Amino acid sequence: MSVPDRLADALMSHTRIVLVVLLLTTAVVGAGMPMVDDDSSLDQFESDSDEAKALERIDENFTSEQRENATTVQLIVRGSEDDNVLTKESLIDSLELQQEIREDESINETLVENQSMVGVENVIATSVIKNERAAELNETRSRLSDGLNTTVGIQRQYEQLNDSYNETDPEYQRQAAELEAQLNATVENATAGLSETQTARYEAAVQDVREIESQQYEIRSQTDAPAEDPEYQRLSAQRQEAYRNGTVGVLEAEYAALQSSEQPPLEEQIAALEDLDDEEFERTLEETLSGEGDDNFAIGFMPSSYEPGSTAAETRMTAITQSTAGDTAGGMESGMISDEILDSQLEIRDMAESHEQDYLVFGAGVITDEIDRSMGDSLAIVGPLALLFVVVALLVAYRDPLDIVLGVAGIVAVLVWTFGFMGWADIAFNQMFVAVPVLLIGLSIDYAIHVFMRHREQREADGADGTVRGSMTVALAGVGAALVWVTATTVIGFLSNLVSPIGPIREFGVVSSVGIVAALIVFGALIPAAKVEIDEFLESRGFDRRKRAFGTGGGRFSEVLTVGSTAARRFPLAVLLVVALITAGGAYGATQVDTSFQQEDFLADSPPEWTQNLPGGMAPGEYHAKDNLEYVNEHFQPENSQAQILVEGDVADDEFLNATDQARDDAAAEGGVAYTLATGDADIQGPLSTMERVAGQNESFNESFTAADTDGDGVPDENVSALYDQLFEIDEDAASQVLHRTDGGEYESARLIVGVQGDASASETTEEMRTIADDYEDRGDGEWSAIATGDPIVSHIVEQDLLDTVLESLLITLVAVFLFLTAAYWLAGNSASLGAVTLLPVAFSVAWILGTMYLIGMPFNVLTGMITSLTVGLGVAYSIHISERYRLELERQGNVWSALQTTVTGTGGALLGSAATTVGGFGTLAFAILPALQQFGIITGLTITYAFLASVVVLPSLLVLWTRYFGPDVSFDTAGATGSAPTASDGGEPTDDGGSNE
Incomplete structure (x- = not known):
């Protein structure tokens, strides 16, 4: 007894144990479902590229504490x-x-x-208020200054009074009292409206002015040229300081607030x-x-x-x-x-x-909300539609309510296993995983149809003497190997995404693989065990559970399915020639497919009107972020549309600012990607532009900036480090945006920030910024290094990573599946060449689907970028079912045409039902709110269609040629072919008398 036979016998001999164990496992694994978090951030798709790491260093070193x-x-x-x-x-x-x-x-x-909130309204209102405050301060300052001038005049009268009278003279005392009253009135008038602290400071300044005037009066009375006297000059300087203390000094806080x-x-x-x-x-x-x-x-x-x-x-x-x-x-x-x-x-x-x-x-929160809601709304629309389509398709294929219920229950169990695994593995639900339920629904029902249809075929072949359990045992033994091989090759296809540098793609590959293995376990053990128990229970009470397999017994479906076998019998070479021409065209188109990683890919369009008529739980909300993003890109500088050039090394070198000036000119060149402000200037910020701005606002820094420019070209060329120090003293926030200063005061890096036009492509931006960065490095002569980075450039890296993922995963999948199939067929005692023949239609369908993407203008994105591995995974599943069934029937019947007829009507019928449900399931993604999901649904539906056609139309011709040149010695006699192909297939070896070993 073969391994599949023994395994199938063990499962069907202990169906109740299988049910208990797998139901408990489902409960345990499913406990992880509530732990699944969601993450719609696009940053998770970034890889650990040099550009992404440079952007991280910028975020760490170039933001002020407030904006960090x-x-x-x-x-x-x-x-x-x-x-x-x-x-x-x-x-x-x-x-x-x-x-x-x-x-x-x-x-x-x-x-x-x-x-925290700044706009034109704030700038204008603040300007008006500050102008008013400046006028009030100037008026108060003028009043204070006038009061000090009056104080000087009163003090001179004091001095003259001292010269004329003795202090004890009543006239002296009278006039002195009048002068003191005048002085008090002057101080009171000057300090009207001031605080106690300000008044006290002003009174101290008044006292200083009086003392200085007294001393200067004495010098003037003793010399004819007091201005030349050193002591007089010293006192004059003190008077200026006293005046400053009594005017600007009194209003220091107010002036500081005005400059704030x-x-x-x-x-x-x-x-x-x-x-x-x-x-x-x-x-x-x-x-x-x-x-x-x-x-x-x-x-x-x-x-x-x-x-x-x-x-x-x-x-x-x-x-x-x-x-x-x-x-x-x-x-x-x-x-x-x-x-x-x-x-x-x-x-x-x-x-x-x-x-x-x-x-x-x-804002980022609004975008995140729309992405999250669109994922939920997409699931709310797509999920029920996919399930409804599958149920209708299964109703046509099964024509049995109980089998439909078992199929749907199996799908639910597979989803529970998959999302439970995500929870236990701490894998967050993102945009890509919206496709997982639909993917697993399609693949799960594929397994279910093959098991159920093969069971029905076997029950019909067993006749009245057969049992439910015996037929299921033989059916699982016959289809089991193919299901295991399908699972292995499909898992290989998805696990090939592990080579991707993009984390969510790797996670998608792992989760999909787990879901596929879960589908094998559920539909290879749990659902068959449940079906055996239920059918035996019903038949013991008089209910007949025999049903005809879909695609067998003649009729229009059978006629359609025999197209491939008929063509293989009459003109196989012509079929392959046409296929080769179509494949060549597809291969050319594959080289022209674009790659896209844009925010718009994940923003929902406004839902069509028909969605508003859906039931409350399915009706989507309103979506405006995509239109709003277009409006922002058209009129303003989007927050994340900034390219940056990070320069690391000796950025205090005298030549550095000249290199920065040249880089700025290059970035601002006409026809470039730099965003142009309303002033006509390019939106470029760097150390030089920051210093130019501060120099225009601060007189002392302007003097230093001008002095450091020895050749008069407007660019400082000496004392650069000292100039940086002064810049940090005057405007630390602005300086820290473009210069990184260590705790030790060393300048280790700088950056140039280039605002990018909203309609500039990531590739154009990357190419231009990299050219500028290279020129930066060339001018540095080893003193510094430069790298182009920023969100547009990191997005371009993601696009390149996506393309690399497509190519690498395709190559790995094809090679791995080829090795697996050839080894599997060889170990099973068959020709290893059958593995290559089985894989060849899949390679054809890959070229077809990529050519189709080019024709309809669909780019590779984070979802469609996996289409190659998905095509191989799904396509090889269909091919394996056909090849394996053909091999078994060829051994059992000994005639190529009878074997082919049985294969395309029996297994082909199951494939048609499977393909129809899977295409329908994925096709419902076209109704999703997310554009990326719509594209994924359309292209996946086409992929499955191509895989099905390749397996039932192209593969029969390949199998005929393989049998003729590499296969077993069997009959090609058309007269020997049975007119009505047998439907039984037990997967066993033929007996000595030419029959099966049933």
């Missing part, structure tokens, strides 16, 4: 040609919305401390705009958005099409910055958005929708 763990929400006001978003009313509405956001405690807790970047309270900002008359508002708006000067901060919130200085625009943006530090999700370092951030961004969106203005809220 932060994410930005873009709050965009959209208008139209006749709807100006720069009116005073529009700006006030935005400030009121910010006020609502601030007043919401749950949102406010997520905001960073300083400048901290915004005034929103209430004051709103009031400031409301108090402006139309003329003042227009003037302030023009000045703020003129684009002139070194600091074009406000214009950065305007679209690229905005005309600087214009008082009308169709759209503008406000940036809302939230802190992710301390998030339970691990902050942005893990690429995940915490529930707190996600909920707050959704709440901001709800608040914005309550305003009359058209607001667009775009």
Whole structure:
């Protein structure tokens, strides 16, 4: 007795034990299902490339403490040609919305401390308030200065009084009292409205001024040229210091606040705009958005099409910055958005929708929410549709309610095993895993159909004397080897994804493989045991459980299935010639398929209208992120569309800034990928541009910056390290964005940040930035290294990794499956060449499906990128069933045409039912909300169709030729072929009398 026979006999002899053990195992494994988390972050698809590691170092070294763990929400006001978003009313509405956001405690807790919300409205309101405060401070300073001048005059009168009278003289005392009263009145008038501390400081300055004036008065009275006297000069310097203490010194805190970047309270900002008359508002708006000067901060919130200085625009943006530090999700370092951030961004969106203005809220939390919801909505639509289709297909194939129920129960058990494994293995559910249920439904039902149909064939062959248990034993022995081989080759196909550098693809391969093995166990043991027990119970009570196998017994299905065998008998070479031509075309198209890893791949389109008529649990929600992303890309600089060049080494070298200047010019060159601001300048930030901006705002740094430029080309070429030190002293936040300074004060790296156009492809961006980085290195002469990185470049690396995964997994799968099949057939005592023949149609179908992807313009993405391994896995399953059945029938019947007829009607019928249910199952993915899932469903459905056609149309011709030249010595006599092919197949060896060993 062969191994399959013994195993099948053992399973069917202990069906109740099998049921108990496997049901308990299902419960234990299924306990892991509640532990499955979800993760929709695109960062998980990044590999450990040099570019990704460089981006990690940037995140660690180049962000200020406040912005280190932060994410930005873009709050965009959209208008139209006749709807100006720069009116005073529009700006006030935005400030009121910010006020609502601030007043919401749950949102406010997520905001960073300083400048958490910044837009044109804030810049203009703050400018108005600071101008008013500056005017008030200047007025107060002038009053204080006048008071000190008056103090000097009063003190001179004191000195003159001392010269004229004795202190005991009543006239002296009278005039002195009058002068003291004048002095007190002067101080009181000058310090009106000041605090006690400020008043005390001013009074101290007044006292100093009086003492200095007294001493200078004495020197003037003793010399004709007091200005030349050293002591007089010293006292003059002290007087200047006393004046500073009494004016600027008294108002030091107020002047510091005026220079601070901290915004005034929103209430004051709103009031400031409301108090402006139309003329003042227009003037302030023009000045703020003129684009002139070194600091074009406000214009950065305007679209690229905005005309600087214009008082009308169709759209503008406000940036809302939230802190992710301390998030339970691990902050942005893990690429995940915490529930707190996600909920707050959704709440901001709800608040914005309550305003009359058209607001667009775009942020990582909003995107994550839509991706998560689209996955759930896709499952809610696809799951029931797939199950419904399978049930209908099984109803046609089985025509037996009980077998349908067993099939569906088996599918549920397979899914429980699979998702339970994910929970125990701590594998998160991501976008790719939405396809897993549909994949396993299709593959599981494939196993079920082959087992059930073979059992029905055997029961019909056994006749009235056969038993349920005996027929199932023979059926499992016959189909068991093929199922094991199918499982092994399909698992090989999916495990080939382990070579991928992309983590989720590796996980998908592992989880799919576990699910396939689970399908073998469930439909190879659990469901057959359950069917035997139930059928025996029913037949013992008089119910006949005999059913005809699908595709047998003649009829239209049988006629369709015999097309391949008929062609193989009449013109096999012609079939192969046509197939070769089609395959050659497909192979060419395969070389032209694009690769894509774009955020849009995972953003749902607006659901079609028919979905709104679905039952409540299946009806999808609304999706706007994809359209919003297109709008943002068209008008603004998206947050994640930044390329960066990381330079590591001696960045304080005198030549470094010249190299930076050249790199900046190269990046800003016309026709490049750099984003152009409304001012017409490229959005490029680096050490040099930061220093230029600070020099335009700070006089002392401007002097140092100019002094360090010895050749007058606008680029410092000496004392670079000292210049960096001063930059950190003046504006540490800006400096830390472009320079990394160690705790020891050494400068080890710098970066150039290049804003990228929203429509620039990742490959174009990568190519241009790598060229600039190479030039950077060439100019460094070994002093520093440069690498191009950033989100667009890391995305391009993912695209390349996807392409590598496709090629490597295809090669590995084909080689591994070839070795497995040839070894399996050889060990089974058959010709090893049958393994190559079995695999050849699969290679054909791979070329067909890749050529189809090219024709319909479908790129490789994280889902369709696995289509090659899926094609091999599914295709070889169909081929194995045909080849193995043909081999068995050839041994049993001894005639090529009879064996082929039995194979294509018996196993071919099962394959047709399996293919129909699998295609239908995957085809339902076309109704998914996620575009990537739609593409995956369409291409997988085509893959299964091609695999089926290759197995029942192409493979018969290959098998005939193989039998003629490499196979056993059997009859090719068409007259010897049975007119009506036998349906029995026990998988055993022929007996001595030519019959089966049933």
